[in-house]
Amino acid sequence: MSGRAGTVLVPKWDLFRPVNANGRKLSQVHAVGYDDNTPHDGGVFNFDWSGFGQNEMPAAQLSALAVSGTTEISITINDGEGPRPGHYFGIGSRVYLASHVWQETVGGPTKVRFWPRLRATAASGEPIILDKPVCLMRFATDDQGSDMLSRRGSGSLALELVEAI
Numbered sequence: 001m002s003g004r005a006g007t008v009l010v011p012k013w014d015l016f017r018p019v020n021a022n023g024r025k026l027s028q029v030h031a032v033g034y035d036d037n038t039p040h041d042g043g044v045f046n047f048d049w050s051g052f053g054q055n056e057m058p059a060a061q062l063s064a065l066a067v068s069g070t071t072e073i074s075i076t077i078n079d080g081e082g083p084r085p086g087h088y089f090g091i092g093s094r095v096y097l098a099s100h101v102w103q104e105t106v107g108g109p110t111k112v113r114f115w116p117r118l119r120a121t122a123a124s125g126e127p128i129i130l131d132k133p134v135c136l137m138r139f140a141t142d143d144q145g146s147d148m149l150s151r152r153g154s155g156s157l158a159l160e161l162v163e164a165i
Helices: none
Strands: 008-011 060-062 072-077 088-091 094-103 110-115 134-139 161-163
Antiparallel strands (some): 008 134, 060 072, 072 110, 088 094, 094 110, 134 161
8 A cells, every 4th residue: 555655445334334214224235246246146136035225326315515624414315214323424435423313394304413524525415325434544654564474474463544634
C-alpha cells in the first residue's frame, strides 16, 4: 500500500445489522459469486428459493441534500426498518454511527442524527449503505505493514489504520 500514501476500503463488521421487511438481516447484494462473477449461478435465489432478500434497489437513500459538516440527514427507507440508534451506516466511502432516529410524520422521511460530521456533501437520492458500510483508510505510519514474518512464514501482524481524510 506504499505506507501512508495508499488507501484501502475497510468494511465495518457489525453483529447487530438492520433487518428487512421479513425480519432478516439486510445482506450484501452480490456478495457471493462464482469464479465468473455471476452471483448464485446467474439468479438471485438459491435452489430452495431462499435468497439475499435485497434487490439492486438500495434499502435506503437520502431524501434531501446533505451538506458537508452536518450531523443530521433525512432518508427514505425502501425496505425494512432502516437504521436504529447504535447502528453503523455508510454514505459513499465513509462510516457513521446513528445516535438518534425518528420520523416527524407517519410515512414521511426518517431523520437520522449521527457522528462524526458528514465528510462531504451528498446529493439527494444517494444510497445509504446499511448492510456493509466501508471506510476509506490508510496506514497510520509509513513503516506499517513492513514487518517480516518469522517462524518460517508464520507469525502475528498488527496493522494500525486511520481514516483517510
